[in-house]
Amino acid sequence: xxxxxxxxxxxxxxxxxxxxxxxxxxxxxxxxxxxxxxxxxxxxxxxxxxxxxxxxxxxxxxxxxxxxxxxxxxxxxxxxxxxxxxxxxxxxxxxxxxxxxxxxxxxxxxxxxxxxxxxxxxxxxxxxxxxxxxxxxxxxxxxxxxxxxxxxxxxxxxxxxxxxxxxxxxxxxxxxxxxxxxxxxxxxxxxxxxxxxxxxxxxxxxxxxxxxxxxxxxxxxxxxxxxxxxxxxxxxxxxxxxxxxxxxxxxxxxxxxxxxxxxxxxxxxxxxxxxxxxxxxxxxxxxxxxxxxxxxxxxxxxxxxxxxxxxxxxxxxxxxxxxxxxxxxxxxxxxxxx
Amino acid sequence: xxxxxxxxxxxxxxxxxxxxxxxxxxxxxxxxxxxxxxxxxxxxxxxxxxxxxxxxxxxxxxxxxxxxxxxxxxxxxxxxxxxxxxxxxxxxxxxxxxxxxxxxxxxxxxxxxxxxxxxxxxxxxxxxxxxxxxxxxxxxxxxxxxxxxxxxxxxxxxxxxxxxxxxxxxxxxxxxxxxxxxxxxxxxxxxxxxxxxxxxxxxxxxxxxxxxxxxxxxxxxxxxxxxxxxxxxxxxxxxxxxxxxxxxxxxxxxxxxxxxxxxxxxxxxxxxxxxxxxxxxxxxxxxxxxxxxxxxxxxxxxxxxxxxxxxxxxxxxxxxxxxxxxxxxxxxxxxxxxxxx
Numbered sequence: 001x002x003x004x005x006x007x008x009x010x011x012x013x014x015x016x017x018x019x020x021x022x023x024x025x026x027x028x029x030x031x032x033x034x035x036x037x038x039x040x041x042x043x044x045x046x047x048x049x050x051x052x053x054x055x056x057x058x059x060x061x062x063x064x065x066x067x068x069x070x071x072x073x074x075x076x077x078x079x080x081x082x083x084x085x086x087x088x089x090x091x092x093x094x095x096x097x098x099x100x101x102x103x104x105x106x107x108x109x110x111x112x113x114x115x116x117x118x119x120x121x122x123x124x125x126x127x128x129x130x131x132x133x134x135x136x137x138x139x140x141x142x143x144x145x146x147x148x149x150x151x152x153x154x155x156x157x158x159x160x161x162x163x164x165x166x167x168x169x170x171x172x173x174x175x176x177x178x179x180x181x182x183x184x185x186x187x188x189x190x191x192x193x194x195x196x197x198x199x200x201x202x203x204x205x206x207x208x209x210x211x212x213x214x215x216x217x218x219x220x221x222x223x224x225x226x227x228x229x230x231x232x233x234x235x236x237x238x239x240x241x242x243x244x245x246x247x248x249x250x251x252x253x254x255x256x257x258x259x260x261x262x263x264x265x266x267x268x269x270x271x272x273x274x275x276x277x278x279x280x281x282x283x284x285x286x287x288x289x290x291x292x293x294x295x296x297x298x299x300x301x302x303x304x305x306x307x308x309x310x311x312x313x314x315x316x317x318x319x320x321x322x323x324x325x326x327x328x329x330x331x332x333x334x335x336x337x338x
Numbered sequence: 339x340x341x342x343x344x345x346x347x348x349x350x351x352x353x354x355x356x357x358x359x360x361x362x363x364x365x366x367x368x369x370x371x372x373x374x375x376x377x378x379x380x381x382x383x384x385x386x387x388x389x390x391x392x393x394x395x396x397x398x399x400x401x402x403x404x405x406x407x408x409x410x411x412x413x414x415x416x417x418x419x420x421x422x423x424x425x426x427x428x429x430x431x432x433x434x435x436x437x438x439x440x441x442x443x444x445x446x447x448x449x450x451x452x453x454x455x456x457x458x459x460x461x462x463x464x465x466x467x468x469x470x471x472x473x474x475x476x477x478x479x480x481x482x483x484x485x486x487x488x489x490x491x492x493x494x495x496x497x498x499x500x501x502x503x504x505x506x507x508x509x510x511x512x513x514x515x516x517x518x519x520x521x522x523x524x525x526x527x528x529x530x531x532x533x534x535x536x537x538x539x540x541x542x543x544x545x546x547x548x549x550x551x552x553x554x555x556x557x558x559x560x561x562x563x564x565x566x567x568x569x570x571x572x573x574x575x576x577x578x579x580x581x582x583x584x585x586x587x588x589x590x591x592x593x594x595x596x597x598x599x600x601x602x603x604x605x606x607x608x609x610x611x612x613x614x615x616x617x618x619x620x621x622x623x624x625x626x627x628x629x630x631x632x633x634x635x636x637x638x639x640x641x642x643x644x645x646x647x648x649x650x651x652x653x654x655x656x657x658x659x660x661x662x663x664x665x666x667x668x669x670x671x672x673x674x675x676x677x678x679x
């Protein structure tokens with residue numbers, strides 16, 4: 001059992017995580033309190049959901065730059081529609097349903113571009129992102145929404161527990177974290193224990209080989225994009241409900257794509273399409289958020305944040321190369337080849 | 339025979355691009371009479387170089403079968419370093435030879451920084467075998483981080499007026515930065531069509547394995563391509579500094595998307611292997627016509643973003659359908675299948 005854990009692709013990441021937490025904790029013990037943990041959970045809830053979206057896309061071997069925009073688009077247009085018609089008493093399920101529907105439609109548009117038209121996913125979705133951003137700002141609305149439906153507010157202020165820092169500042173554990181965890185469990189089970197999950201990995205590993213093995217690649221991609229659409233829709237609503245001080249703004253999620261991609265890159269470990277990628281992604285996002293949350297608490301100015309995050313992603317990429325056959329081995333092979 | 343087919347395809351790209359450019363120009367002139375006035379054309383010439391240099395840098399990486407997302411951050415870091423050095427000369431009120439020396443030093447330092455980080459990208463991609471997209475994404479974050487640490491998020495401004503003269507004046511009616519861009523485009527065209535490096539980078543971009551077996555050292559080619567990309571980015575940083583007299587860590591980060599759009603629109607194959615400088619110049623012009631035209635029509639910048647995204651998707655889709663049609667009718671050999679990340 002221990003050997004199995006040690007050999008798993010996420011072990012290096014786990015070690016990195018433990019070391020980081022230990023260093024931070026020694027410098028400032030306040031970081032390891034319950035209050036700090038709750039605030040970490042709060043900042044993780046939304047990025048973790050979006051990391052899950054890009055994770056599925058990366059499992060099938062594509063890249064998506066539009067998932068954050070789609071989440072923002074789905075949620076913002078839902079809120080805009082509801083507040084315009086002054087339907088502030090709708091149930092939370094309807095809000096989620098609308099947002100999910102919009103998210104799914106937009107992701108299926110991506111599916112058409114990537115699968116049917118065989119465009120390079122990175123470039124095509126970059127186009128989608130710009131297109132959607134322009135659409136929502138130019139044609140829907142470009143202002144904040146100040147009055148959200150009551151049910152959304154209620155979701156945002158639903159707390160499971162409260163703790164306070166030594167300074168007396170209170171910190172709550174948001175109930176929305178349950179959504180995040182449930183989605184992780186569901187996708188972990190799907191990826192590791194169902195036929196469909198195997199097919200996702202197979203398509204990502206080698207689409208041609210998967211096709212020859214009798215997998216309907218287009219269909220698998222279709223469902224992958226559909227699931228991602230659902231995740232984006234849910235993520236957008238959770239984001240809007242949790243953002244107490246940041247009211248819904250059409251494009252406030254855009255620009256956080258890199259965090260998600262970084263988490264997946266860190267989380268997939270040594271193999272490109274590793275087992276247990278969902279666990280790795282969760283660890284990756286918690287690590288990244290932990291660092292950006294607490295950098296200032298150990299006395300490092302915030303403007304180091306971008307560099308530190310970049311360096312960690314870079315280290316993750318290099319580490320993967322090392323594990324994949326050993327960096328030295330790769331270099332040695334090169335010497336022989338020349 | 340094959341060569342003829344190839345040249346015919348290239349011509350078709352130029353015809354397509356020229357049509358688009360002229361069409362956009364005509365529409366803009368029709369919608370707004372003062373569009374074709376000399377003043378507007380000159381002001382467009384001031385704006386083109388920024389995107390032009392970044393697109394050129396992006397094109398080189400794309401030609402080698404990769405992508406370089408760090409162009410803007412390299413440009414900004416170079417500009418910041420150059421601005422810091424030149425600001426010193428400005429603050430001390432140097433004149434004559436000393437001033438020239440400082441300006442020259444600033445430019446050289448900027449170019450060296452561009453080359454160093456370009457080469458770093460090259461090493462990471464060629465020797466550590468990290469996918470270009472992920473590698474340059476990480477390095478771009480790190481480089482931007484360095485810029486932020488150096489400047490603490492502030493902008494560095496106030497450089498000698500003798501230097502900014504080149505960003506705000508014209509020679510024979512053409513801005514100096516535009517002339518620099520034209521020289522860079524011509525030089526790149528020469529590099530691609532007349533030198534061994536140009537040939538190798540195209541071969542490696544279209545099929546790295548095959549070119550490896552024909553004896554091309556693809557690692558060196560990657561190194562050179564990304565080094566060139568870094569140098570051009572640094573040049574862009576200098577041009578921006580000359581025009582705006584300021585450098586900032588997160589200046590114009592949207593240029594990454596625009597540069598990709600400009601390359602893809604300009605007949606650069608995103609899978610690597612083919613590029614056409616003339617098409618890219620035309621696509622630069624048409625993008626600038628669009629953005630200036632929208633500005634003159636008082637449409638907000640969101641509309642511009644919308645059009646750019648739409649244009650990127652439409653152009654890619656048209657390329658797909660044209661290819662599909664040709665394949666179906668056997669007019670064109672099969673394109674290499676899409677490479678996955």
